[in-house]
Amino acid sequence: MGQIGKPLEGVYVRLGELSGNYHVRNKQMAELILGGDCVSQGYINLPDKADNFYTDGGIRWFHTGDAVIMHQDGSCELIDHKSDIIKLENGKCVPLGKLESIYRMSEYVDNIYLHGNEGGKFLVSILIPDKDYISGLALSFGLSITSFSQIYTELTIKTAVADLIAKHAKSCKLSAHEIPAAVMLVDHEWTIGSGLLTTNHQLKRSLVHEKYEAEIAFLYEELSKSQNNNDTKREITVIAGE
Structure with missing residues (x-):
């Protein structure tokens, strides 16, 4: 948990909405979604995890399941797995x-x-x-x-x-x-x-x-x-x- 820096070259980032409107230190948390050629086609032998991956705009995307805060300089701060956060x-x-x-x-x-x-x-x-x-x-x-x-x-x-x-x-x-x-x-x-x-x-x-x-x-x-x-x-x- 903590600062995980800025995305590397060729890595795209989207922020997904978390149900519950979660905030920490008055900052909105969101799910980290990563995209790019570095994203695999999916998990081996785990078909139930297929929904974590999708393609949009010709880019493969992956729902990480991690809750983050995006700072103004473009860096991310990892808070926790979204399933482990309660209000x-x-x-x-x-x-x-x-x-x-x-x-x-x-x-x-x-x-x-x-x-x-x-x-x-x-x-x-x-x-x-x-x-x-x-x-x-x-x-x-x-x-x-x-x-x-x-x-x-x-x-x-x-x-x-x-x-x-x-x-x-x-x-x-x-x-x-x-x-x-x-x-x-x-x-x-x-x-x-x-x-x-x-x-x-x-x-x-x-x-x-x-x-x-x-x-x-x-x-x-x-x-x-x-x-x-x-x-x-x-x-x-x-x-x-x-």
Whole structure:
């Protein structure tokens, strides 16, 4: 994510409309569509992706599926995959994939999945902590580790993780709506072999969501309870998963 520069010679650019009228930093986002002789005829053995390619004016075009901002100098800024961008109740657009990459930069995170509902209030997340970091944290609190599932239930660990998330978000200058309101810690591994990562170690977000659909629903239920109890504080709720 970030600046991807200007098109090379012989590469044409069109901007496709994104449903939802998405903006970031008061700038209109659009789908990046590339054209030119560099565009292939299509994907091999993927006929369901044929609609991503078309010919117009004698030029082959390709829908990249990426949301970008076009700057006045002709350069593009990649925001996220268009399928990974949502708009919250407050009208703020959230690039979920981009935020995940920001949180993964933290030393306490092994991997993370962020979820938000279109038109919803909050983000929630499924978090796989870095075990070496958590081990050191537990030792600093004088806790013995029988299993990571057990250590995630400790209040001191959950409080520390909430603090780490808040500090990392602040250091990265994230806004309040870009911080998950509820986090579930899980002692799992997301690998290529498990089918949850691509061969270049990108998260298969739809499959992760399918795997943790019940846990995500539970996180929102917990947030709903705190709202019903008139808990107006925006502290991060951390829950140990099974």
